[in-house]
Amino acid sequence: MLKVPYVTNYLSEHFAEDDYPTLEGYLRRGGYAAARKAITQMTPDQVIDVVKASGLQGRGGAGFPTGLKWSFMPKTTDKPKYLACNADESEPGSFKDRILLERAPHKLLEGILIAAWATQAQTTFIYCRGEYAFPAAQLARAIDEAYAKGYLGKRVMGSRFSHEVVLMLGAGAYIAGEETGLLESLEGKMAKPRKKPPFPAEHGAFGMPTTVNNVETFCHVPHIIGNGAAWFKGFGTEKSPGTTIFGVSGHVVRPGLYELPLGTRLDEIVFEHAGGLSAGRKVKGVIPGGMSMPILPAGQLDVPMANEFLRERKTMLGTGGIMVMDDTTCMVRAGWVITYFFRDESCGQCTQCREGTGWMHKIFERIERGAGSRGDLEILLDVASKMDGQTICAFADAAAWPVQGLLRHFREDFEAHVSHGKCPFPQSFEL
Amino acid sequence: MVISAETRARIDLEIAKYPKRRGALLPTLHLVQEELGHISLDTAKEVAEIFAIAPVEVMEVVTFYNMFFDRPQGRHHVYVCTNLPCSLRGARGLLRELEKHLGVQTGETTPDGRITLGHEECLGACAYAPMMRIDGKYHEDLDVDEAKRIVDALR
Incomplete structure (x- = not known):
């Protein structure tokens, strides 16, 4: 059984009581x-x-x-x-x-x-x-x-x-x-x-x-x-009422569930509720709403978690799954994991998605190995733009957005791989 | 006949729940796999007869979904989640250690047929990473030693 949320509200207030599921x-x-x-x-x-x-x-x-x-x-x-x-x-x-x-x-x-x-x-x-x-x-x-x-x-x-x-x-x-x-x-x-x-x-x-x-x-x-x-409507923002149960994972001291009003600031959730990062570590980036949603860099966490505010930063609330990555994290590796997932899960009926998810993963693989070239970044963006909005369902969008987000905010990580000819983040999580 | 009369009776109960017979195909495949361990072409032919569809329609469903198997598996399924939240907390290192410990690569079965080792995409345990799913049960907040102990206890 999952641990009770650290912060509860009307949805989760009785979750600690054993007989509530009956x-x-x-x-x-x-x-x-x-x-x-x-x-x-x-x-x-x-x-x-x-x-x-x-x-x-x-x-x-x-x-x-x-x-x-x-x-x-x-x-x-x-x-x-x-x-x-x-x-x-x-x-x-x-x-x-x-x-x-x-x-x-x-x-x-x-x-x-x-x-x-x-x-x-x-x-x-x-x-x-x-x-x-x-x-x-x-x-x-x-x-x-x-x-x-x-x-x-x-x-x-x-x-x-x-x-x-x-x-x-x-x-x-x-x-x-x-x-x-x-x-x-x-x-x-x-x-x-x-x-x-x-x-x-x-x-x-x-x-x-x-x-x-x-x-x-x-x-x-x-x-x-x-x-x-x-x-x-007494909870949340004018346009996004109510609470939601945020899931916080990754490099935080207290990963877990937090039921909070929509519009709660992302930095409040990460640093106050989830206890911030372990000593000596800083945030590098945060995915705010499940893996399909574009990442935000450390400087943009002062955003209320509601779509009307997140859209201004080119991301969305999604499912409220917040993934925190610290300053050891290689964003090319993160992209490798993300594109692996979408390649694996594409149902295959639309060409842009079936082929595009595979191409993107191959390019991430090449860049992480140190065999990428400068043109690869443009190919990635080109493939992503040809998937986004071009298929039967939103899966291809969901596969393209995180790649676009990574290149928007962490282009220097990609360029460093290309110019060093290897991954320059030896302390990053293992692939 | 490879599907037992008992499983067949449970299949009929599932079929009764859906407005169209084929709605019960996934529940049926779960039941059949529970009994037989995997869904072979012969089994698929029998399932196809129950639903009055072609065997290939059964096999395309079997091979579309990760939880159905078209070939024999180990007695226990050990899956490590390697999606991003788990990877950030060391899941891929843990999977490598289990590969060494069991002497198999991910996707393979130990020679004694005891364990099939695999990895899965997000299992909804992101705050309690790394984690593994063994025969349907979740084991969360693992370290390498604990994971090895759990795997060693499987018979």
Whole structure:
């Protein structure tokens, strides 16, 4: 089980209590009251209006407004409507959904129930990455408890609303976390993302209208319905309300999870909450939002962690996975690891991505070995620019952005490799 | 018939959960692999019959996903996460040490069939690096000695 966050807020306040993952423990702390309120006292449209008014943005990486997404589901249709919960957390640097699954499975189910009522969905498919055996087991037990109590299945909480939940385990593919890759995987196929349109709200899982939300996104919903949109907007910034669970990793004294309002400054998270770096070491760079997001150099950490501020620095919040690298770090090696990952995980259906991820990795390999030339840096930028925005899904963008970020801020590391004919950072982490 | 009647019954329970039969293909492959250790072409043919699809459609799914194997594996799977947060905290050095300790390269199985050593991309344990996943269980905050002890205890 993951360690409890060092800083907690409404999502994680009960995580240290052993019985919180159980139905009894969740009910004892007011659980399922918001779902009862939504289903018995509110119309589906009223629920959507509250979520829209709260300004909740998806926490899976793209930050799309959740209420708006729900409103795309067709109101008049003969087809069954579905929800999909994206529990395929695999963005490097991210482990927040894991703790929500482990320690708050009923909060997730309550959020799903409210979303199901709002969109009038008959079934939710929860797609959890296959490696998360323990988190999935915690969730499976919670689903059984909720069925036994009458909170899932026919006539939820004695109402006329019915809802089924199906938990599926993935089998190790980063791309299955992409919205439509996930739908393909749910249907028993290779997780190759679909062309859009049609969007999932029209043609989603098994061809039916479907809304896909991330685990954490669902977990905010009971708090919003229980306390109101104005309460939720009391956390975070005007444009990015609420908290999120930041994951801090890399060269810090206290790596771990921190639930903080959006808009908390990155330097506050790294130096105050995560304890800074070990004695004598300085920050070289920080990836602010999972590995797909461009890196920030040491001089740019005075940024509030919300998209409206991060965009000005050409990066994004992503999944809130913060990776800290100290002054021993070779940024060419970091790029080697990053491009290896994207080369490995490209699904291969778009040429720019399939070939581009491989080329970029080969160039990083060459530069790190000391066999690079000056022209290699321009080739890297050229390949990245031909991937970004040119493919079926955002994976190619996610592969190009970190490379562009590394060259934007650490070009001198690359040039030093080329002019020295070897890696000039002997103390850097081992490849 | 390589798939047992018991596994076949569990497959039918999975099929019942999905609006289209094929939705149960990944859960089925997990069940079949749990029983047989890997998914051979013969097994894939049998799975294909259950879903009324071509064997190649089963094999393309098997080979697309990292957790499915089309050939025999060691009794235990030892995977070290080598993604960036883990690499920053020494995961690649730890993997090299395990290679030496077990006398195999990453991706290989020990001659006695005891352990397949591998590396994986991010497993969501970034703050507790380096880490390894053994037969589905996470071992976090490792050092080389601790990792060797854990691996030596596998039979």
